[in-house]
Amino acid sequence: MSLLPLFLIRWLAPLLWPLRALTTRAWLREAEVDAVLARLHPAWRLNRVFARVVGREWVSDDLLALRLRCNGNARGWRAGQHVQLHLQLDGVRHSRSYSLTRVGAGGLIELGIRRQPGGRLSNRVLDHLPVGAVLELGQARGELQWPEQGAGVGLLAAGSGITALLGLLREALARGYTAPVTLLHYVREAGQRAYQAELQQLMLRHPNLQVRWLLTGQDARHDPQGGRFQAGHLLGMSDFGLLACGPAGFVEAVRNNWGGSLQVEAFSPPQRISEPGQAVRLDFARSRVAALGDSNRSLLEQAEEHGLRPAHGCRQGICASCTCTLLAGTVRDLRSGEPFAEPGQPIRLCVSAPLGDVQLDI
Ligand code: FES
Known part of the structure; x- marks a missing residue:
């Protein structure tokens, strides 16, 4: 039971700046301030984002729209970004990254959560998280933007990739985007x-929007236009800005068939490189750890193997929580194969493998 309503703690959030300044100077401990605030409302914290579940709606057989109202610490969030959702399950803290399908006024947000076979956190949220529950979120991250250049916009989503694109689509249409938009799901x-x-409602209200669903499983036999992604699906979009979101293989197929402006987001773990790994030297400079590694596996995996605990979330290259600075050497993006060798460049540890000896700022 909370002593203050959530709208009031949102309103009071800016008044906490003096306390934030004191914790920054280490004159107060944030955990102690948070403990006092949490007694007044379970979602009140100095900097961390907590939110209360205000609605649940199944939007397909396996995907739930979870609506939340955040405390005042969710600042600058945009639809199309991701947030980490943290839950304590059997005494262990679990985290998972979900797309923001809506960012509204008054701290209201919506996440798209798909059922995953064996997914402990997703399935707990889908089956047992009631309206009124309070949970913790990370800060929003992600760079997908609505393409403003081009004669129109093509949105290609596979599976739950729709959640990253829907928020951008809703916002673009709401602010009056009138050029053609084609969404293939x-x-x-x-x-x-x-x-x-x-x-379907959006198509009726916005004649510039076309949506097609393409069935890739058994049902595809009954859908002459269905099937997996193929280059022909891009006909009529040659001068569009394209956004593609889905498993790595799907995103790769789109990338290989498209020569124009493209933003992608792949959410399955990057595939291992199959050729034998070359031995490399890993220098984790800030931790003062030097170790031998290999050129096959992600730097996150290898850092953990050597006892480091870098911050991370999705382990799929989406949430950016594992971003660190490359100080020297070359790494390869495990999703695209692209090399990065610029000293000072931010890289994502979970989808980067060393191409030779590397030094990292962790
Ligand atoms: S852990 Fe999410 S991008 Fe690396």
Whole structure:
């Protein structure tokens, strides 16, 4: 039971700046201030984002729109970014990254959460997290932007990739984007056509929007236009800005068939390189750890193997929590194969493997 309503703690959030300044100078401990604030409301903290569940809506057989109202610490969030959702399960803290499908006024946000076979956190949220529950979120990250250049916009989503694109689409249409928009959503079965009713309504209200669902599983036999992504699906979009979001293989297929402006987000773990790994020297400069590693595996995996605990979230190159600075050497992006060798460049440890000896600022 909270002593203060959530709207009041949102309103009071700016008044906490003097306390923040004191914790920054180490004159107060943030954990102690948080403990006092949490007694007044379970979602009140100095800097951390807590939110209360205010709504749940199934938007397909396996995808839930979870609506939350955040405390006053979710600043500058944009639809299309991701946030980490943290839950304590059986005494162990679990985290998972989800797309922001809506960022509204008054701290209201919406996340798209898909059921994952064996996914402990997702399935707990889907089956047991009630309206009224309070949970912790990370800060929002992600760079996807609505493409303003081009004669129109093509949105290609596979599976739950729709959640990263839907928020951008909703916002663009709401602010009056009138150039053509084509959304192709690839799903295995008809029941996975998430947000179908809303997208059909949007098509009626915005004649510039076309949405097609393409079935890639068994149901594809009955859909002559269905099937997995192929270059022909991009016909008519040659001068569009393109956004593609889905598993790494899907994103790679789009990338290989597209020569124009493209933003992508791949959410499955990067594939290992199959050739034998070359031995490399890893220098984790800030931790003063030097070790032998290999050129096959991600730097996150190898840092953990050597006893380091770098911050991380999704382990799939999405949330950016594992970003660190490359001080020297060359790394390869495990999703695209692209090399990065610029000293001072930020890299994501979970999707970067060393191409030779490297030095990192962790
Ligand atoms: S852990 Fe999320 S980007 Fe690396």
